[in-house]
Amino acid sequence: MVRPGICSLIKRVSSLAGIGDISLSTNGLLLSQMANDLFQAGLKRVNVSLDTLRPEHFQTIARFGSLEKVLEGIRAGLAVGFDPLKINMVVIKGINSNEIRDFVALTHKFPIHVRFVELMPIGETGYFSREHWMGLSDIMQACGELVPLSQDESPLGFGPATYFKSPGALGTIGFISALSSNFCRRCNRxxxxxxxxxxxxxxxxxxxxxxxxxxxxxxxxxxxxxxxxxxxxxxxxHCMESKNANAREIFMCSLGG
Ligand code: SF4
Known part of the structure; x- marks a missing residue:
């Protein structure tokens, strides 16, 4: 969203024949002020990266911005009609793993889709991923009761997540488990x-x-x-799960990951 002219770019792309879906991944900091313009330009759905709901941890993990700004962006995104609006939460054992239930609770309050992402040895996270890595089964266990959803009931996005619902929730819970359950065979990116x-x-x-x-x-x-x-x-x-695999000096933000 810091790209000058992002709304006109989205407008031009959305008017091309054959373009059926445009989504944006963002840290959410500028979403509250741009949500309406982005939606009017043709953006239909948004993924917000948010790894903590505790203001005191936000600075440590995100390093700049504020949690309140991101939450404002999420509320603005829901208000203008982004659907689905997803939150990607990378689970970091010992850092934010005790917040899994708080994120599940968000899906009871709002029609949003929380996706828990296993930590991957890419970029800076590669240096500490092994001690802070939490696998799919432990993450699922921490979520409490979940009901599996069929593909038809899952939110749009062609992504690698498998989806569930906490009983009575408005939104869904997804899991992206690149290491404990490789999904490369389904990857269309x-x-x-x-x-x-x-x-x-x-x-x-x-x-x-x-x-x-x-x-x-x-x-x-x-x-x-x-x-x-x-x-x-x-x-x-990929072979990221291999003990010999080296962490890559690549940053997801430079690849649109
Ligand atoms: S093929 Fe590559 S980009 Fe796709 S899921 Fe596997 S590691 Fe990720």
Whole structure:
């Protein structure tokens, strides 16, 4: 959302033939002031990254901004009609794992979809992921009673989460468990970075340079071939769970992860 002209970009993209869905992942800090303009531009759904509901922990984890600003953004997002509005909470054992029930309680108060994400050894988290990692079964246990949802009952998003509901809740609970339950076989993601590189996988160094081809006058056919190349070099699966796998010096924010 700090990109100048984000609303006009969304408007242009949403008017292209074949575009059926546009969503935005955000830390939520600018959402309260931009929610309406984004919605009017054609954005339909939003994922807010929020790892704690305690103001005293917010600074430690997020390092800037304020919890109140993010919550204001979530309320504004619901008010303008983003649907689904998801919250991604990365569970960090010993840091925010005691807040799992608080996030479940949010789904009773609001029609939002909380997704608990296993910590992954990517970027800075790679340095402490093993001692702070909490697996899917422990996270699910901490949630209390959950009822599984079918694919039809799950929120839109083509994502890797599996969804449940806490009985009586307005929203849902999802789990993204990249390590304890690999979902690479269902992954349909390609990520275009701000530098114009199309990256087929978060766990791979490989990518193709679309910007270079476009700037040098490449044809649509050449562009199609290059995009296909990106799909073909997508690895079968990551091996982050391997004890020998090194943490990657890659930051999710630079890849749109
Ligand atoms: S590791 Fe790569 S293939 Fe697996 S889910 Fe993530 S982006 Fe997709």
């Amino acid at each position: 390609l990520r275009l970075t701000a530098k114009g590189i199309l990256v087929p996988c978060l766990a791979s160094e490989k990518g193709v340079d679309l910007k270079n081809l476009i700037r040098s006058g490449g044809s649509d056919g050449e562009l199609c071939n290059l995009i296909q190349q990106a799909v073909l070099i997508k690895p079968e699966r």
